[in-house]
Amino acid sequence: MIDYKKIKKSLKKALKAIEQMEMLDILMRAQAAGHLPPNTFQLFSQEFAKVSQSLNQATHSATLPSSSAAPSENALPPMSYQEWLKKLADRQSTSPSVAPAPSPLSTAGADEALRQSEQRLRTIIDSTPLGIVITNEDGIIEYANQAYCDIYGYTAQEMIGKPFTIVVPPEKKDFWMDLHRKYLDGYKEIRGEWEVRHKSGRPIYILADAARIIGTDGKRKKVTFVSDITEMIKLKEEARQSELQLLQAEKMSSLGQMVAGLAHEMNTPLGFVRNNLELLESKHLEIRELLNAYDKLRTQIMYGTPNDVAMMLAQIDQLSQKVKNRVYEQAPSLYRNSIEGIDRIQDLILNLKNFSRLDEASFKPTNVNESIESTLKIANHLFKGGIQVIKEFSPLPDIMAYPAQLNQVFLNLITNAVQAVDERNGRIVIRTMQQGDNVVIKIADNGKGIPPEHLKRIFEPFFTTKDVGQGTGLGLSIAYRIIEKHKGKIDVQSQVGKGTEFTIQLPINPMQTTAKSTSSPFVESPFLE
Ligand SMILES: Nc1ncnc2c1ncn2[C@@H]1O[C@H](COP(=O)(O)OP(=O)(O)OP(=O)(O)O)[C@@H](O)[C@H]1O
Ligand SMILES: [Mg+2]
Structure with missing residues (x-):
């Protein structure tokens, strides 16, 4: 998980460290110019080393994923002022003979101290992984440190003198220019996560904050601090995607269970309702034949001879014998039975509706006993053979819950x-109690049972x-998450x-309860002594 709070905190610390360094720079200049007692030099230089270390730590921690080693392990160790100057001398190939710490008392040392103070600041700013850019009132880049150039893939020469909007999506240029002006006027903030553009055109994501300063030319400038969080955003998106996939699998799994169970449950009544209808249909054909014979008999009685009538009556007797068989006797119960079968199917559909509560996926007063009853009806087809289900329900108050999830x-x-x-x-045995x-x-x-x-x-x-x-293998993990969401607890023995x-323990009102579940059931079992 990406710890954005931590990154923001680290960035704030880094900004604070830079502000302190600017302050120390001013003091050192004042000291070098003889406005402050000479013994303050040592004090400032010590302070400077401390602040530079805290800047290192903060920027390290802001740019590392939270799972990486603690920043203190990776950040540079504290550095004395002497070491700092030596490092500076090593880095500055243009001035290889940078002297060791000048005597704070010498006047020749004052210029040198000033120059070195500037070098020092520049080195810090250029070596920090935090991108820093200074933009003037017209939005033109006046300075960009190495990290800033690296984030966007430009060289400093390619950036300086160009509008800062070269790094924003073309359709957002006006928005950014407007934001820039409003920021300098003091009524908009830059702080936040933004989508910007790499030189190659690919989108990158940054965490940015800014400060308003007055430049040596007396004009307003914006200093923006930028941290590249593209990798973190990608990780976050990947995590979101796998969460979605898991949710999808969960949905499919419980839906599959339900559909399979229901199909099975409906199949039995559908089977016998169909059989009954087939029998009744054949009976209907025989009855129709008998009725036709009666029609003929009627005609014979009116217009035929007594002999014809006797023949017809014999035929009718035969037909009615055929009609009055077992199916004829059973017809009322076949009808009754079929109606019951259809009622069962209707009941199942109602239970399915109750079970899934598709029409009310909300958080609402729920009676757990009723929930279990409706689930048992759905699960009815599972209780084959001699499986016995014993319910020992106590009267329960309604609890606030998502009934379909329970x-x-x-x-x-x-x-x-x-x-x-x-x-x-x-x-x-299913027991409920308060x-x-x-x-x-x-x-x-x-x-x-389950082996340890x-x-x-x-x-x-x-x-x-x-x-x-x-x-x-998803059933219990889903159950755990649902119970956790209800601020409850699930245990097994x-x-x-x-x-x-x-x-399962469920609070009657989860809104007034702090979570009881362990946040991760997967690391160790809370159930084994
Ligand atoms: N009442 C139980 N008796 C014995 N073993 C159980 C019991 N309940 C769960 N288990 C064990 O826990 C495992 C995980 O259960 P879970 O419900 O998460 O998945 P599943 O039942 O295997 O699959 P699904 O629920 O996705 O159909 C089971 O495979 C089984 O080994
Ligand atoms: Mg299961």
């Missing part, structure tokens, strides 16, 4: 329990012991060969 948790715990128990004698400000739900099974080495990992996304197609019990 249903997802319950469905996964119930599904896991069903998959863990023996079909012949499986027992799943404990103080919490509602507690316990889902226990007498299944195979798995117990540590069951909340990890994609951890599963099930065969491909049986489990994705398990014994191999005996069974498993999951306990």
Whole structure:
């Protein structure tokens, strides 16, 4: 995770250090010009070294990802003024014979001190990884340090004398010029993250802040401090993308479970309703034949001979014998049964609606007992063979929750329990109770249990012991996140060969509760002693 707060804090520290250095520079100049007592020189130089070190640390820390080593390990060590001058002399090839610290008392040393003070500042500014640029009132770049040039891919010669808008997207030039003016006039800030342009045209992202100064020409200038955060923004975006993918997988997994379960549940009533309709259809054809025969008989009675009538009656007897078979007797119950089947399907659709609460994905008063009931209906098809579900519900107050999400948790715990128990004698006990400000739900099974080495990992996304197609390993990680979001807690106790019990605690009002869950269930298990 990118620690933007830390970066901003470090940048603020860096800015403060630069301000202090400017102040020290002024004091050193004053001292060199003889306006201050000579013994202050030592004091200022010590102070200068300290401030330069804190600038180093702050800029280091601002440009390192938070996972890197602590800035103090990487930043330059404190440097005495003598060492500083020596380093300066090493760097300045144009003045290889920079003297060691001049005597603060010598007048010849005053000019030298002044020159060195300037050199020192320039070296610091040029060696800092923080980009620094000075722009005049017209937005023309007057100075850009090495880091600033490096961030944008230009040389200093290519930048100096050009409008600072060479680094902004063409369509944003007016916006930036306007911001620049308003900033100098004192009623807009530059502070923030911005998208700008590298020389190559590719977008880069910077964290920027600025200061207003009056230049030696007496005119207003803007000093902008810039840190390249492109890499961090990329990491942030990657993290966001993988989070989205996980969410998508979660959605698909719970949706898949629900759809599969529902398809199964609907298949049975649909099957018998269809059978019944086929039987009733064939019966209908026979009844139609019988009615046709009656029509004919009617004609015979009116216009035919008694012999014809007798023949017709015999035929009708035969037909009505055929009609009055088992299906005819069963017809009312076939109708009743089909209506019930259709009611079951309708009920399932209603449960699905209740379960997914597609129409009310909001945070609302929720009755946990009702949520579990509606989940059990959805999970009904799972309870095959002799699996017994025992409900021990206590009356519960409504809790503030996302009901559809809680249903997802319950469905996964119930599904896991069903998959863990023996079909012949499986027992799943679901208990609910109120404990103080919490509602507690316990889902226990007498299944195979979870070995300790798995117990540590069951909340990890994609951890599963099930065969491909049986489990994705997302169920408990989703459950953990949902419970965490509700400021609740999920615990598990398990014994191999005996069974498993999951306990969920949910605050009645999560808004008044501080999070109870461990922020990362994956590092170590909170459940094992
Ligand atoms: N009640 C239980 N009894 C025994 N083992 C369990 C129980 N609940 C969870 N587990 C173990 O924890 C693992 C992770 O469970 P989880 O619900 O996260 O994924 P899954 O059930 O394997 O897959 P999915 O839930 O995505 O279908 C399971 O594979 C299983 O080994
Ligand atoms: Mg599961």
